[in-house]
Amino acid sequence: MTNSNTRLVYSDEIGSTCLKCGHPLKKCQCNKQPANAGKSDGIVRIQRETKGRKGKGVTLVTGIPLTGDELKSLAKTLKQKCGTGGTIKDGVIEIQGDHRDLLLNLLLDKGWRVKKAGG
Numbered sequence: 687m688t689n690s691n692t693r694l695v696y697s698d699e700i701g702s703t704c705l706k707c708g709h710p711l712k713k714c715q716c717n718k719q720p721a722n723a724g725k726s727d728g729i730v731r732i733q734r735e736t737k738g739r740k741g742k743g744v745t746l747v748t749g750i751p752l753t754g755d756e757l758k759s760l761a762k763t764l765k766q767k768c769g770t771g772g773t774i775k776d777g778v779i780e781i782q783g784d785h786r787d788l789l790l791n792l793l794l795d796k797g798w799r800v801k802k803a804g805g
């Protein structure tokens with residue numbers, strides 16, 4: 687049974703299918719934010735906070751796309767790399783002292799979009 691008249695059934699779907707996930711564009715989820723992104727705009731921001739702080743103040747890291755144990759684990763790593771203490775408050779990592787440049791490099795290594803914000 688040979689049939690030279692094989693129809694290219696899927697040919698007219700080319701151009702309407704997402705190249706990343708292979709789903710029709712109507713069903714594509716690639717550009718949709720995960721539910722746990724919350725108020726984050728996908729950019730991790732690093733800023734120094736000196737108001738009401740002693741000495742050099744603290745470096746705040748906001749917009750991290752992690753929660754729970756993953757966030758704790760990252761905070762621990764960052765504290766070790768900076769050789770200082772720190773804490774997590776409402777999803778924001780606080781690192782003692784001014785370590786903006788070091789933190790910038792560490793977070794860029796994770797493949798995130800990172801910006802230094804404020805002064």
Ligand SMILES: [Zn+2]
Pocket residue numbers: 704705706707708709714715716717
């Ligand atoms: Zn897709």
